[in-house]
Amino acid sequence: MDDLIKYAPALLAGFLENVKLSLICGALALVLGTILVSARVAPTPVLRAAGTLYVNIVRNTPLTLVLAFSSLGLSDTIGLIFSDTPSTNSFWLVVLGLSAYTGAFVCETLRAGINTVPLGQAEAARAIGLTFLQSLRLIILPQAFRTVIAPLGSVMIAMIKNSTVAIAGGYLMESAFVMKDTFDDTGVSIPIFIGLVIAFMVVTMPVGFLTNRLASRLAVVR
Amino acid sequence: MRARRVWAALAVAATAASLTACGGGDESYSSVAEKLEKAHKVVVGTKWDQPGLGLKKGSEPEGFDVDVAKYVVKELAGGKDVDITWKESASSNREAFLANGTVDIIFASYSITESRKEKVTFGGPYVLAHQDVMVRSDDSAISKPTDLAGKRICQAAGSNSYKRITDPPPDGELNLDAQLVGAATYSECVSKLGGNNLDAVTTDDLILAGFAGQAPGKFKILGQPFTDEKYGVGLKKGDTKTCEAVNAAIGKMYQDGTMQQIFTKWFGQAQGLKAPTGVPTFEGCS
Amino acid sequence: MSTNVLFDAPGPRGKLRNAVLTVLSVVVLAAAVYYVYARFDAKGQWDGEIWKPFLDASTWTEYIIPGLLGTLKAAGLGAICALIFGAVFGLARLSDHRWLRVVAGAIVETFRAIPLLLLIFFLFYLAPSVFGGGDYSLVALVAGLTLYNGSVLAEVVRAGIRAVPPGQAEAAQAIGLRKSQVMRLVLLPQGVTAMMPAIVSQLVVLLKDTALGYIIAYVDLLNMGFKLIPAVYFGSLIPAAIVIGVIYVGLNMSLSALANWLERRTRRSHRTAVQPIIPPGGVGEPEATGAGVV
Numbered sequence: 001m002d003d004l005i006k007y008a009p010a011l012l013a014g015f016l017e018n019v020k021l022s023l024i025c026g027a028l029a030l031v032l033g034t035i036l037v038s039a040r041v042a043p044t045p046v047l048r049a050a051g052t053l054y055v056n057i058v059r060n061t062p063l064t065l066v067l068a069f070s071s072l073g074l075s076d077t078i079g080l081i082f083s084d085t086p087s088t089n090s091f092w093l094v095v096l097g098l099s100a101y102t103g104a105f106v107c108e109t110l111r112a113g114i115n116t117v118p119l120g121q122a123e124a125a126r127a128i129g130l131t132f133l134q135s136l137r138l139i140i141l142p143q144a145f146r147t148v149i150a151p152l153g154s155v156m157i158a159m160i161k162n163s164t165v166a167i168a169g170g171y172l173m174e175s176a177f178v179m180k181d182t183f184d185d186t187g188v189s190i191p192i193f194i195g196l197v198i199a200f201m202v203v204t205m206p207v208g209f210l211t212n213r214l215a216s217r218l219a220v221v222r
Numbered sequence: 223m224r225a226r227r228v229w230a231a232l233a234v235a236a237t238a239a240s241l242t243a244c245g246g247g248d249e250s251y252s253s254v255a256e257k258l259e260k261a262h263k264v265v266v267g268t269k270w271d272q273p274g275l276g277l278k279k280g281s282e283p284e285g286f287d288v289d290v291a292k293y294v295v296k297e298l299a300g301g302k303d304v305d306i307t308w309k310e311s312a313s314s315n316r317e318a319f320l321a322n323g324t325v326d327i328i329f330a331s332y333s334i335t336e337s338r339k340e341k342v343t344f345g346g347p348y349v350l351a352h353q354d355v356m357v358r359s360d361d362s363a364i365s366k367p368t369d370l371a372g373k374r375i376c377q378a379a380g381s382n383s384y385k386r387i388t389d390p391p392p393d394g395e396l397n398l399d400a401q402l403v404g405a406a407t408y409s410e411c412v413s414k415l416g417g418n419n420l421d422a423v424t425t426d427d428l429i430l431a432g433f434a435g436q437a438p439g440k441f442k443i444l445g446q447p448f449t450d451e452k453y454g455v456g457l458k459k460g461d462t463k464t465c466e467a468v469n470a471a472i473g474k475m476y477q478d479g480t481m482q483q484i485f486t487k488w489f490g491q492a493q494g495l496k497a498p499t500g501v502p503t504f505e506g507c508s
Numbered sequence: 509m510s511t512n513v514l515f516d517a518p519g520p521r522g523k524l525r526n527a528v529l530t531v532l533s534v535v536v537l538a539a540a541v542y543y544v545y546a547r548f549d550a551k552g553q554w555d556g557e558i559w560k561p562f563l564d565a566s567t568w569t570e571y572i573i574p575g576l577l578g579t580l581k582a583a584g585l586g587a588i589c590a591l592i593f594g595a596v597f598g599l600a601r602l603s604d605h606r607w608l609r610v611v612a613g614a615i616v617e618t619f620r621a622i623p624l625l626l627l628i629f630f631l632f633y634l635a636p637s638v639f640g641g642g643d644y645s646l647v648a649l650v651a652g653l654t655l656y657n658g659s660v661l662a663e664v665v666r667a668g669i670r671a672v673p674p675g676q677a678e679a680a681q682a683i684g685l686r687k688s689q690v691m692r693l694v695l696l697p698q699g700v701t702a703m704m705p706a707i708v709s710q711l712v713v714l715l716k717d718t719a720l721g722y723i724i725a726y727v728d729l730l731n732m733g734f735k736l737i738p739a740v741y742f743g744s745l746i747p748a749a750i751v752i753g754v755i756y757v758g759l760n761m762s763l764s765a766l767a768n769w770l771e772r773r774t775r776r777s778h779r780t781a782v783q784p785i786i787p788p789g790g791v792g793e794p795e796a797t798g799a800g801v802v
Contacts, residue, residue, distance in 0.1 A: 043518070044530045050537055060712075060760035061753055062719030065730055069749045072410060072734075076417035077745050078551055086374065086403040089419070131525075161623035168723060172379070172404045176625050184318050188633035197622050204621055265643065271739035278736050280570040309643060310725050322633070323641015409739040416743075436742040458641075 004191040007182050011192065014178035015199045021094060021163040021174065022203075026156055028099035033106025034141075040111055043132055051107070058104040063097075063162055067169035070097035087173060094169040102159045109151045113144035146218045153211025157204045175199075254326045254457065255464040258299040266291050267311030267325035267456070271409040274432025274488050275331050282308050286428065286488040287453075290348055291329040293480055294455065297471035298464070312407050313380030317341050320458050327464070328456030331429055334505055335382060337393070343461050344454030345468030347502045348475070349485070351426035352447030353386055353395075356434060358415060359442045364422055367448050370400050373421040376411035377402040383425040386449050395449055408433070416440065426451050431492035445494050452502065465507035476501040553746045561741040562751055571740075575732025576755065582646060582718040582728060586653035587711050593658025598665025599691070612662070619659040625720055628652035632724050645726040649718065657714045661707060664785065668703035669695050671782045702782035705771035712763045716756070729755065 004011075039051035058066070070093045074080040082092035117140050125135035145152075164176035171177075175196055182192060251257040258264055268276035268287050276285045288308075295304050309325045316332060319325045320342055331351070334344045357364045364370065370387055377384045382393075390397040403420045405411045411423045412433045423430065427447055434441050455468050475481045476498075485497040518526055548554060561567045600612035619627070632648035672695050680694040722730040733752035738745040774784045 042529070042533075043526050044533055046530055046537065047533045050533070056761060057753075057757055060716070060757040060764070062716045062730065062756060064719040064722055065734065065749070065753060065756065068722075068730075068734060069753075072413060072738075073746050073749050076410075076414045076419050077553070078547055079417055081419065086401065086419075090404070161621075164623040164625045165720070165723075167625070170404060170406070170410075176623070176629060179626060180629050183629070183633045184314075187321070188630070188637055190634075193626065193630045196626060197618075200623055200626075201621050270736060273739070277740060278571075279740065280566070281574075307643075310727070310731075312725065315725060318633070322636035322644070324636070324643045324645070407735075409735075413738070413745060 003182070003186050003189040004195050007178075007186075007192060008195070010178050010182070011175060011196060012199075014173060014175035015196065017171075017174040018160070018163045018166075018200075019203065021091075021098065021166060022156075022160045024095050025098040025102060025159060025163070028095065029102035029106050029155075029159065030152075032099060032103030033110055036103060036107035037110040037114065038136060040107065041114060041136070055104045055107055058101055059108065061101075063101050063165050064168045066101050067094060067097040067165055070094070070100075071168075071170040087171070090169060090171040091173075094163075094166040094171045097169055098159065098163065098166070102155065102162070105155045105158070106152065109148050109155055110141075110144055112151070113148035114140055116147050117143045146215075149211050149218065150215040153208055153215075156211075157207055160204055160207070161200065253461050253463045255298055255461075255467045257326065258295065258304060262299050262302055263305040263307070264295055264327060265307045265309050265325045266295065267309050267316065267319055267328040267330055269312070269330045269407075270308075270310040271312075271407055272331065272429055272432055273436045274492075275428060276329075277432075278308075278310070282306075285432070286349075286484060287329040287331060289484045289487070290475070290481075291327070293475055293484075294329075294348075294468055294471045295327070297474060298467050313378055314406065316380060316456060320456055323458070326458075327468075330456070331426060332454055332456045333382060333426070334452040334454040335393070339505075339508075341459055343457045343459050343465050343507060344505055345457060345465045345507065346454040346472055346504065347452035348455065348472045348481070349428075349453045349498055350502055351428045351451040351453055353383060353425060353449040353451060354427040354430055354447050355422050355424045355444045356412075356415070356430045356441050357422045357444070358418075359440060361421070364444070366444065366446055367396060367424070368398065370396075370422055370424065371398040372400065374401045374403050374419075376405055376408075376414065376420050376423045376425075378405050378408050378411050378425070381408070381425065387424055412437075412441075427495060428453075428489065431489055431495055435492060443493075452505070454505065462507040469504050469507070472504075473501055548746065552743075558741070558744045559747045561737065561744055562747060567737065567741075571732045571737050572729070572752070572755070575727065575729040575752075578721075578726065578728040578732070579715075579718050579730075582649050582653070582721060582726065583711075583715045585646075585650045586657065586714050586718065589650060589654035590658040590661055590710075590714060591707075593654050594661025594665050597658065597662035598669070601662065601666045602669055604687075616659040616662045619655045620663075622656070624652055624656045624717060625723065627655060628720055628724060645721065645724050648724060649721040649726050652720075653714055653717055657710055657717075660710055660713075664703050664706045664710065665699070667785045668699035668706075668782070671702055671785050672698050673782075698782050701774055701777070702785050704774065705767045705784045708763060708767035708770060712760050712767070715760060715763065719756075 036051050036055060039047040040055070042048055042051075071090060074096075075089065075093050080093075081089060083089045121139055121143065122135060125139040130138065164174065166174045167177045167180075179192060179196060183189065251260065254264065268283050268285070268291060270276060270278040270283050272285065274285055275287045276283045282288075292306070295306060296302070309319070311319050311325055311328050311330050313330075315324075316328055316330060317338070320328060332344075333351075334347055338344075355364065355367055355370065364373065367387070375384060375387060384400075384402055385393050386395040387398050387400050388394060388396075388402070403414060405414060408423070408425060408429055411420070411425075414420050415423050416437075423433075427443070430443050434443055455465075455472075457464050457468070482497045482499075489495045489497075552558075597612045597616050600608050601616065603609050603612070628648050631651050632644055635644040635647055636642065669691075676694055676698070677690055680690040685693065718728055719730045721728045722735070725731070729752055733748050733755075734745075737748040771784045
């Protein structure tokens with residue numbers, strides 16, 4: 001218990017980095033996922049193929065590889081540099097990798113949602129003369145989003161937990177690294193582990209609870 | 223009712239079985255020296271990604287540290303052949319691996335320092351290295367170690383080399399204001415140097431020589447060593463028995479010329495590196 | 509709903525619009541691909557020199573295949589342990605004993621909520637202080653994979669059993685079967701068929717997560733391919749990443765294809781009264797199974 005109190009400030013700082021990563025990546029992944037799903041249902045075979053290719057590659061690659069690649073590959077080898085300050089640079093590289101990865105899952109979730117929108121809705125939209133983008137934006141996506149709020153919540157919870165893998169992208173400030181660093185000093189400490197687990201639950205459980213409530217409130221009645 | 227009990231008992235038994243099946247352990251010896259004498263087997267930690275010192279080639283690593291390890295371990299086993307399991311021990315893992323018994327003994331460009339002595343018992347040193355600086359060969363802005371002020375240098379996880387630049391003595395040396403770039407290993411440092419994500423990699427000349435030899439013409443070493451790094455043999459804290467035996471083996475290694483031979487084998491081509499002539503002063507086992 | 513209902517069979521203007529869209533997207537995608545190609549080319553990443561190691565048989569026999577075996581070993585052990593864990597705790601959550609349900613539920617919910625990497629780190633540091641010194645990278649990895657994926661599988665098992673229409677169990681009880689017989693003869697056979705796609709999806713997640721072993725120095729495909737190959741062959745980092753990426757994607761896509769095939773077969777078959785269940789967090793539609801939830 002003493003260890004937990006002694007290292008609490010460092011652990012909290014690390015955990016807040018996870019929260020920061022999650023907020024930014026969550027927003028970017030939702031945007032990317034929406035763009036990807038639009039491509040995957042587009043009337044153009046080229047776009048559909050490109051979207052499918054991206055999703056199949058990214059979601060079947062381990063996140064550890066994605067993040068290590070964005071740091072060692074894209075930044076060190078290819079020269080993609082976000083900032084001259086090293087820790088800021090690796091922060092944004094992790095954001096890039098984690099958003100690219102989570103975006104693929106958001107896309108698949110949304111596509112499953114689109115599949116639940118009844119045929120008649122799209123036919124009716126076409127019948128009143130809406131174009132593809134209009135029917136997507138006004139009719140299909142709003143309903144799709146509402147059916148997939150709870151699954152999207154699961155994707156977001158998984159992403160919050162995945163933010164600990166940032167260590168593989170060379171971002172050495174978040175809680176997994178801080179915990180390992182502390183264990184190197186003190187040996188294994190059960191209170192520290194439990195403390196961090198509770199911190200993560202404090203964030204993930206409300207996300208699950210809120211998305212479930214929202215899902216039942218906004219459910220499309222059919 | 224009985225059926226329910228059976229179900230519950232089965233559930234508990236299956237859980238226990240699945241947990242033990244996924245666990246396991248093996249018998250323990252009081253010291254690594256004893257394990258070597260009696261069982262002729264050992265888990266040796268080396269670097270796996272440092273050319274010249276410890277580089278995984280095929281089923282086992284090769285390099286200077288690896289050859290020293292093979293000699294010392296054989297001596298400890300009384301000249302018998304030893305069943306060695308090689309385990310990668312990156313700088314960031316070394317203390318934890320020794321404390322946890324993940325490895326028995328470490329030969330991994332492991333500098334003896336006062337702060338590490340609190341957690342690790344060191345045999346040796348078996349060789350002295352000297353910290354130097356490596357830059358891209360087209361970089362003319364850095365020609366001596368003090369030019370590193372304000373530059374981006376590499377901080378490999380678990381390694382102390384950066385402190386010699388950024389901190390004053392006793393732990394450090396130059397006390398310059400340099401920017402630190404984190405990396406997991408020195409091979410990551412070198413790839414970051416190549417990719418312009420840092421300006422200099424500064425660490426022991428033996429480590430740098432291996433990397434420079436791998437990519438001829440890409441990097442240059444300044445050749446101005448400014449510290450003595452005592453490479454020790456890492457042992458679990460308190461294992462003085464093994465430590466004494468290791469020191470005896472290292473002494474013998476210098477006397478019969480094996481050390482000079484191994485050094486020349488791995489670093490004979492490197493500029494400015496000379497094979498050691500006498501046994502370094504041992505630190506003493508505590 | 510099949511996706512092509514979103515747009516009409518295009519008329520003349522629609523055809524034109526689609527043609528323009530096609531051309532535009534081809535141009536944009538080609539530009540993007542070319543940009544990436546050029547950036548890589550500028551750094552010499554297509555030079556034959558750094559790709560040559562992969563034409564060498566020794567690169568495969570000494571690094572990639574042993575690494576792949578390490579990955580498959582961790583994944584295989586993890587899968588077996590996770591399936592046992594999932595079966596035990598899934599059934600425990602359906603038990604008639606309240607205490608057993610509550611305990612099993614608490615365990616399952618807790619392990620699902622813990623970030624897997626933290627769990628693996630913790631087990632890796634915990635094991636030596638419990639079992640004495642030794643190399644626990646594989647043990648910690650497998651135990652972490654078991655506890656997390658097993659907990660998810662426990663939910664799958666529970667959902668699968670519950671998805672069997674209640675009439676089945678009632679009918680079985682009516683003909684005098686004992687509770688264990690109802691489970692063994694009626695509920696499990698039908699439930700398992702319904703669970704299969706979700707189980708296979710979760711195994712894809714498990715296989716991907718073995719890559720976390722890289723962080724605790726377990727010798728897997730990622731460690732061999734991404735750390736050692738670039739260290740041995742200077743400059744081969746990008747080729748190594750591409751080669752092992754292809755291997756991972758290939759492995760996982762074959763498993764996903766198996767999941768989809770199983771699901772279609774289940775939907776067609778008459779051996780079960782149950783529709784395939786949705787993986788936890790998934791959306792209930794065909795083809796929604798893939799790599800599970802992240």
